Amino acid sequence: MILRSISKHVKDQNWFAVLLDLCIVIFGILIGLQVNDWRLSISNQQKERAYLERMHEDILFSEQFAERTIERRVDGFNKSMALLTQMLNDTDAITGVFESCYVPTYTSIQLSLPSLSSVNELLSTGQAGVLSSSVVRAAALELQQRGKLLARFQDQAVYSISDMSDDFADEIRLEHYIDDNNEFRITTTCDFSSLQANNRFQNALIDNLDTADAFINRNLIPWSEQINHLHELLDETLDLSHQGNQ
Numbered sequence: 144m145i146l147r148s149i150s151k152h153v154k155d156q157n158w159f160a161v162l163l164d165l166c167i168v169i170f171g172i173l174i175g176l177q178v179n180d181w182r183l184s185i186s187n188q189q190k191e192r193a194y195l196e197r198m199h200e201d202i203l204f205s206e207q208f209a210e211r212t213i214e215r216r217v218d219g220f221n222k223s224m225a226l227l228t229q230m231l232n233d234t235d236a237i238t239g240v241f242e243s244c245y246v247p248t249y250t251s252i253q254l255s256l257p258s259l260s261s262v263n264e265l266l267s268t269g270q271a272g273v274l275s276s277s278v279v280r281a282a283a284l285e286l287q288q289r290g291k292l293l294a295r296f297q298d299q300a301v302y303s304i305s306d307m308s309d310d311f312a313d314e315i316r317l318e319h320y321i322d323d324n325n326e327f328r329i330t331t332t333c334d335f336s337s338l339q340a341n342n343r344f345q346n347a348l349i350d351n352l353d354t355a356d357a358f359i360n361r362n363l364i365p366w367s368e369q370i371n372h373l374h375e376l377l378d379e380t381l382d383l384s385h386q387g388n389q
């Protein structure tokens with residue numbers, strides 16, 4: 144229609160009308176581009192929101208996992224430290240079976256990290272740009288890096304931690320129970336005086352405590368803190384609040 148109008152005006156040499164027709168064409172194209180941009184922007188915002196909501200779900204799960212794991216690992220570490228302190232300081236204080244003989248072993252530093260699939264998907268498929276906040280992007284990347292460091296630490300620590308409950312099986316006895324959450328738990332008793340006199344045991348205990356300390360304080364807790372940090376940013380972005388973190 145507009146083309147027919149332009150060619151008619153050219154034929155009539157009505158240059159003002161030609162100019163007007165061209166302006167109409169250009170204006171139409173600009174409006175079309177604008178509408179397209181607007182649609183794209185709405186689509187990106189919806190996509191971003193969907194990603195952030197998925198990320199929030201993953202983070203909630205990981206946060207609960209981290210909290211429970213840290214509580215157990217710190218509790219185990221403190222019990223092992225108490226055992227060591229007692230062995231070094233309270234000579235002859237305990238004889239016979241010792242009920243709280245927790246020793247850090249391979250399982251103290253092993254855990255399967257939650258998958259955080261939304262974060263991994265976003266970063267591994269190069270779609271991080273869908274997140275408009277550079278702060279959220281950086282926090283997600285940092286969390287992924289922390290997860291990798293934690294996993295790498297576990298792989299390497301396998302070679303530096305000894306299985307004390309196996310190495311000293313004659314003196315250490317494992318027992319199990321099912322806790323209130325229906326989870327399998329282990330308690331350890333040992334022949335205290337026999338282990339106290341065993342220098343090899345004390346060396347192994349100190350070595351394992353060193354590895355457990357590095358696992359908890361230099362890897363597990365920083366990873367957990369990064370989860371909490373990303374959670375705060377997501378709550379802020381999605382305008383969410385929870386009891387206890389308001």
Ligand SMILES: [Zn+2]
Binds near residue numbers: 199374377378383384
């Ligand atoms: Zn939240």
